[in-house]
Amino acid sequence: xxxxxxxxxxxxxxxxxxxxxxxxxxxxxxxxxxxxxxxxxxxxxxxxxxxxxxxxxxxxxxxxxxxxxxxxxxxxxxxxxxxxxxxxxxxxxxxxxxxxxxxxxxxxxxxxxxxxxxxxxxxxxxxxxxxxxxxxxxxxxxxxxxxxxxxxxxxxxxxxxxxxxxxxxxxxxxxxxxxxxxxxxxxxxxxxxxxxxxxxxxxxxxxxxxxxxxxxxxxxxxxxxxxxxxxxxxxxxxxxxxxxxxxxxxxxxxxxxxxxxxxxxxxxxxxxxxxxxxxxxxxxxxxxxxxxxxxxxxxxxxxxxxxxxxxxxxxxxxxxxxxxxxxxxxxxxxxxxxxxxxxxxxxxxxxxxxxxxxxxxxxxxxxxxxxxxxxxxxxxxxxxxxxxxxxxxxxxxxxxxxxxxxxxxxxxxxxxxxxxx
Ligand SMILES: *Cc1c(COP(=O)(O)O)cnc(C)c1O
Numbered sequence: 001x002x003x004x005x006x007x008x009x010x011x012x013x014x015x016x017x018x019x020x021x022x023x024x025x026x027x028x029x030x031x032x033x034x035x036x037x038x039x040x041x042x043x044x045x046x047x048x049x050x051x052x053x054x055x056x057x058x059x060x061x062x063x064x065x066x067x068x069x070x071x072x073x074x075x076x077x078x079x080x081x082x083x084x085x086x087x088x089x090x091x092x093x094x095x096x097x098x099x100x101x102x103x104x105x106x107x108x109x110x111x112x113x114x115x116x117x118x119x120x121x122x123x124x125x126x127x128x129x130x131x132x133x134x135x136x137x138x139x140x141x142x143x144x145x146x147x148x149x150x151x152x153x154x155x156x157x158x159x160x161x162x163x164x165x166x167x168x169x170x171x172x173x174x175x176x177x178x179x180x181x182x183x184x185x186x187x188x189x190x191x192x193x194x195x196x197x198x199x200x201x202x203x204x205x206x207x208x209x210x211x212x213x214x215x216x217x218x219x220x221x222x223x224x225x226x227x228x229x230x231x232x233x234x235x236x237x238x239x240x241x242x243x244x245x246x247x248x249x250x251x252x253x254x255x256x257x258x259x260x261x262x263x264x265x266x267x268x269x270x271x272x273x274x275x276x277x278x279x280x281x282x283x284x285x286x287x288x289x290x291x292x293x294x295x296x297x298x299x300x301x302x303x304x305x306x307x308x309x310x311x312x313x314x315x316x317x318x319x320x321x322x323x324x325x326x327x328x329x330x331x332x333x334x335x336x337x338x339x340x341x342x343x344x345x346x347x348x349x350x351x352x353x354x355x356x357x358x359x360x361x362x363x364x365x366x367x368x369x370x371x372x373x374x375x376x377x378x379x380x381x382x383x384x385x386x387x388x389x390x391x392x393x394x395x396x397x398x399x400x401x402x403x404x405x406x407x408x409x410x411x412x413x414x415x416x417x418x419x420x421x
Contacts (some may be wrong), residue, residue: 008025024042025037029057032397042381043383045383046393052274054399058399061275063312064309068305068308072304074303077298083304083307084303091314098283102278102279102302109229110192124290132167132188135169135188138172139153139173140193140197140200141198151168173197174205179191179213190222191217192225192227195210195240196356199387211244226262229267232267233271234322242262243259266282267279270317272310272313325399330352330353330357332402333394337412340416341359344416344420345362346361347361347362355396357395361391364390370391376415377415
């Protein structure tokens with residue numbers, strides 16, 4: 001097997017340098033653990049940006065993958081396949097929508113939602129052709145395609161990739177006044193939002209922000225579009241972050257006082273448990289029916305392998321009560337981090353929901369303290385990655401148990417206290 005050193009060398013030489021990975025090479029994963037080629041074991045506190053909520057190589061999902069891989073993998077949508085319909089019924093029931101449009105990556109899901117929203121704006125709302133605008137938030141992250149980076153305000157993501165796609169307008173996140181002002185503008189088709197801003201540093205909005213934002217959209221006849229690619233599928237302690245504090249496992253609709261139902265819901269990442277690229281856009285008929293044959297598609301979207309994997313991945317979320325576990329462990333984790341904050345100058349803020357958490361490092365946003373801490377965490381057996389501005393995100397697989405979490409808390413404590421000394 002290639003050593004850590006040689007594997008890094010090859011990536012440096014032959015791969016485009018579009019990432020700056022932590023200097024660790026992973027060769028194997030199982031549940032909450034990953035191993036490097038030398039056999040060192042680590043707790044994974046990134047979970048592939050929350051794609052591996054169900055843990056690495058979950059046997060139920062891998063079993064479904066293997067079985068379907070030996071049977072039928074891809075037909076394209078030129079023909080029907082005998083798994084897609086079953087998956088469509090399963091996922092729409094699971095999340096309480098009439099219909100699903102299957103795609104592969106998260107960014108494709110966002111692109112799909114934008115296209116559906118625009119088409120709805122012209123054909124249902126009656127906005128003049130080419131005039132539709134979609135409201136987005138400052139510091140958003142919705143993926144890397146040309147259109148999506150057109151409304152990013154991260155200069156790394158957008159600089160020198162223009163000309164940009166028009167038709168987007170930014171408002172401050174977690175600011176209902178600005179949102180309402182924007183919604184009063186002409187030709188507004190929808191509002192695209194992350195229920196918690198993950199890449200921006202795990203920004204959790206005020207308690208009723210999402211509920212009120214959805215109500216404002218309804219009032220102004222604009223679609224409320226939730227990008228739950230990172231926050232969804234139990235990560236934040238409920239099936240979806242828009243479920244607020246409800247502990248349901250997919251039956252939110254029956255608890256309307258808890259649940260903000262988006263007009264369009266975008267899922268990805270953990271929809272496959274990190275086993276295969278699977279994304280989905282969900283909506284009710286009044287919105288989804290604007291898409292007619294030939295108007296949108298993907299060769300791989302809705303393939304039988306993806307469909308089987310996604311069913312299995314959602315079954316794991318339900319069977320293993322991952323929402324409840326994320327909620328319970330999240331509270332323990334934040335309490336421990338807040339205790340550490342009181343003992344240690346290095347942390348100035350702890351925030352998050354469920355098992356999507358972050359600590360803000362007490363240093364200038366462009367210092368490398370968070371990076372250096374992550375390198376030390378790695379040396380002590382725990383993998384986490386800094387996000388913009390000296391913030392460390394902590395997002396372990398949701399199959400973690402309390403004993404494992406306590407071990408992780410000890411590693412983090414030890415690392416921070418040693419770093420400071
Ligand atoms: C990861 C992510 C995306 C993009 O998903 P890809 O699969 O990387 O294209 C979009 N939105 C949010 C909120 C994400 O976290």
